[in-house]
Amino acid sequence: MCGIVGYIGMQEACPILIKGLRRLEYRGYDSAGVSMINEKGELNVFKAKGKVDDLEAFLSDKDISGTIGIAHTRWATHGIPCRENAHPHFSSSGTLSLIHNGIIENYATLKERLIEKGFTFVSDTDTEVLVQLIEYYKLEYKSDLLSAVQRALAQVIGAYAIAVLDKNNPDEIIAARKASPLAIGLGEGEYFLASDATPLVEYTHKVIYLDDDEIAVINRNSGLQIITLQGQAVNHEVSEINLDLGAIEKGGYEHFMLKEIFEQPDCLVNCMRGRINPEGTIVRFSSVIDNAEQLLNARRYIIVACGTSWHAGLIGKTLIENFCRIPVEVAYASEFRYSNPVIGNGDVVIAISQSGETADTLAAIELARSRGAFVYGIVNSVGSSIARNTQTGSYIHVGPEIGVASTKAFTGQVTVLTMLALCIAKERNTITQAELEEALGELLAIPGKMAEVLSQNDAIASLSRTFTYAQNFIYLGRGYNYPVALEGALKLKEISYIHAEGYPAAEMKHGPIALVDAEMPVVVVATNKLLYDKVLSNIQEIKARQGKVIAIVVKGDDTISKLVDYVIELPETAEFLYPLLASVPLQLLAYHIAVCKGKNVDQPRNLAKSVTVE
Ligand code: F6R
Numbered sequence: 283m284c285g286i287v288g289y290i291g292m293q294e295a296c297p298i299l300i301k302g303l304r305r306l307e308y309r310g311y312d313s314a315g316v317s318m319i320n321e322k323g324e325l326n327v328f329k330a331k332g333k334v335d336d337l338e339a340f341l342s343d344k345d346i347s348g349t350i351g352i353a354h355t356r357w358a359t360h361g362i363p364c365r366e367n368a369h370p371h372f373s374s375s376g377t378l379s380l381i382h383n384g385i386i387e388n389y390a391t392l393k394e395r396l397i398e399k400g401f402t403f404v405s406d407t408d409t410e411v412l413v414q415l416i417e418y419y420k421l422e423y424k425s426d427l428l429s430a431v432q433r434a435l436a437q438v439i440g441a442y443a444i445a446v447l448d449k450n451n452p453d454e455i456i457a458a459r460k461a462s463p464l465a466i467g468l469g470e471g472e473y474f475l476a477s478d479a480t481p482l483v484e485y486t487h488k489v490i491y492l493d494d495d496e497i498a499v500i501n502r503n504s505g506l507q508i509i510t511l512q513g514q515a516v517n518h519e520v521s522e523i524n525l526d527l528g529a530i531e532k533g534g535y536e537h538f539m540l541k542e543i544f545e546q547p548d549c550l551v552n553c554m555r556g557r558i559n560p561e562g563t564i565v566r567f568s569s570v571i572d573n574a575e576q577l578l579n580a581r582r583y584i585i586v587a588c589g590t591s592w593h594a595g596l597i598g599k600t601l602i603e604n605f606c607r608i609p610v611e612v613a614y615a616s617e618f619r620y621s622n623p624v625i626g627n628g629d630v631v632i633a634i635s636q637s638g639e640t641a642d643t644l645a646a647i648e649l650a651r652s653r654g655a656f657v658y659g660i661v662n663s664v665g666s667s668i669a670r671n672t673q674t675g676s677y678i679h680v681g682p683e684i685g686v687a688s689t690k691a692f693t694g695q696v697t698v699l700t701m702l703a704l705c706i707a708k709e710r711n712t713i714t715q716a717e718l719e720e721a722l723g724e725l726l727a728i729p730g731k732m733a734e735v736l737s738q739n740d741a742i743a744s745l746s747r748t749f750t751y752a753q754n755f756i757y758l759g760r761g762y763n764y765p766v767a768l769e770g771a772l773k774l775k776e777i778s779y780i781h782a783e784g785y786p787a788a789e790m791k792h793g794p795i796a797l798v799d800a801e802m803p804v805v806v807v808a809t810n811k812l813l814y815d816k817v818l819s820n821i822q823e824i825k826a827r828q829g830k831v832i833a834i835v836v837k838g839d840d841t842i843s844k845l846v847d848y849v850i851e852l853p854e855t856a857e858f859l860y861p862l863l864a865s866v867p868l869q870l871l872a873y874h875i876a877v878c879k880g881k882n883v884d885q886p887r888n889l890a891k892s893v894t895v896e
Contacts, residue, residue, distance in 0.1 A: 442462055
């Protein structure tokens with residue numbers, strides 16, 4: 283969702299803000315804007331529809347001077363993408379400018395009240411209501427900006443990370459958060475603000491993450507002060523960010539998504555490091571050791587997540603049930619949060635999230651905790667809200683994921699779930715040491731095998747050209763491979779805008795097979811040892827209806843391979859590890875089809891990387 287950047291210090295703000303917006307452009311890219319206070323004390327706001335490049339072009343002949351400023355890249359919630367709706371928003375008098383990430387749910391009521399008081403609006407956004415409300419309190423109570431922000435936020439229902447500038451106080455930025463992330467970078471005599479740490483790393487490694495209902499007053503002379511909405515001072519720990527600048531740049535690849543697909547073998551090595559010993563005899567998680575009572579004796583596990591992370595959760599269910607013999611449910615976080623789940627003491631909720639900021643997953647965690655469940659987070663983004671709001675958990679350690687379509691985070695999540703299932707199973711004695719060692723040996727070999735799969739990139743690229751003009755796709759899989767089919771379909775939809783559906787292969791005959799004709803490409807993940815003959819029959823049914831089958835098979839397969847139109851081979855591994863290998867060619871297939879279609883792979887239309895609103 284929207285990205286926020288801010289700067290106050292001795293340097294010119296605008297170049298820092300623009301660079302920050304580029305780092306955050308993966309969060310929102312339908313419009314962007316900046317606001318600075320210049321030496322003359324003028325508060326300027328410049329905005330443009332489109333990408334940060336469009337904004338930069340627009341700025342070329344403007345007065346962009348000033349050592350204090352805020353900036354925003356937008357993902358539309360209220361109002362279409364256009365210059366008027368872009369942030370920052372001015373207050374009516376032009377003395378305040380404000381940026382916002384989140385949703386003000388009661389904006390319509392507040393707007394009505396403000397209109398009655400004579401305020402006028404130039405945009406359709408909920409954000410403009412907030413800046414006008416702050417102005418109203420400032421005028422009404424003849425107060426300073428901080429008190430006006432406190433009064434306004436007390437009226438707001440919803441989620442926000444905001445930053446405000448006041449023309450009358452060119453030495454201060456006020457920022458606040460509730461349910462939308464906000465990080466403050468601490469430099470030497472300068473401060474930075476951002477929705478996540480990526481814009482901060484080139485300036486500082488010292489960061490404070492604001493908590494909900496907190497306000498930061500960042501003053502050029504008196505420094506940083508953090509208070510609650512009610513005005514009580516808060517002492518915050520300073521976190522150290524260990525983010526390598528190279529990890530957030532493309533490093534010679536055409537797109538972040540391709541870079542991230544190719545990083546996967548290294549990511550999985552990082553993910554396993556320190557958890558599995560090199561001999562492959564032990565798998566350990568301190569989170570399991572420290573919380574053995576809750577995790578080993580759980581009545582039930584419930585996995586909550588959204589999108590790709592939900593698909594990883596489906597694989598997690600099969601892993602935990604097979605290895606640990608604990609029942610597992612998997613819920614969409616967005617459904618779970620508004621259900622009335624039968625959940626409480628004795629239940630463990632596993633929340634999975636790449637960004638660690640997904641609003642629905644955060645709300646699901648809150649509900650689960652309020653009912654007494656123990657919550658375990660599987661997160662990529664270090665220090666994120668989900669990481670901080672769960673009782674324990676594991677990072678996946680795959681590094682920043684910038685491409686909007688999730689790739690390396692998915693395989694990282696599946697790897698953590700696999701290790702976690704094996705660790706819990708061993709502690710519960712539901713697997714033997716010999717079984718554990720066999721499984722760990724196979725898992726340790728996965729990065730090497732993944733690299734073999736990646737070496738087929740050119741062949742997959744040329745296969746993709748055949749399907750550039752397909753209107754629909756079906757993806758099929760069974761058992762561990764069913765979520766892989768769902769994930770393959772999601773990847774294709776997201777970046778190529780081709781309609782795609784994933785099904786458990788045997789479900790075809792209950793309806794979807796009616797869709798199959800000579801125009802229908804069907805991708806079948808056919809690596810199952812146990813259900814090989816069943817999957818073979820499913821493929822025969824599609825071939826009998828002239829469907830074009832692309833099969834993902836195990837190297838050496840000579841039955842399915844002969845029957846289908848196109849084959850992608852995977853190295854042999856254990857049944858439960860095929861999702862890690864099979865998802866790679868599906869990522870590449872989606873990537874190359876989208877590239878052939880000329881789509882913006884890293885920033886697909888309508889999507890945002892971090893879904894911080896409902
Ligand atoms: C798909 C994708 C989304 C996310 C979903 C959850 O490629 O990226 O479906 O998986 O929005 O996001 P996180 O994992 O950040 O909670």
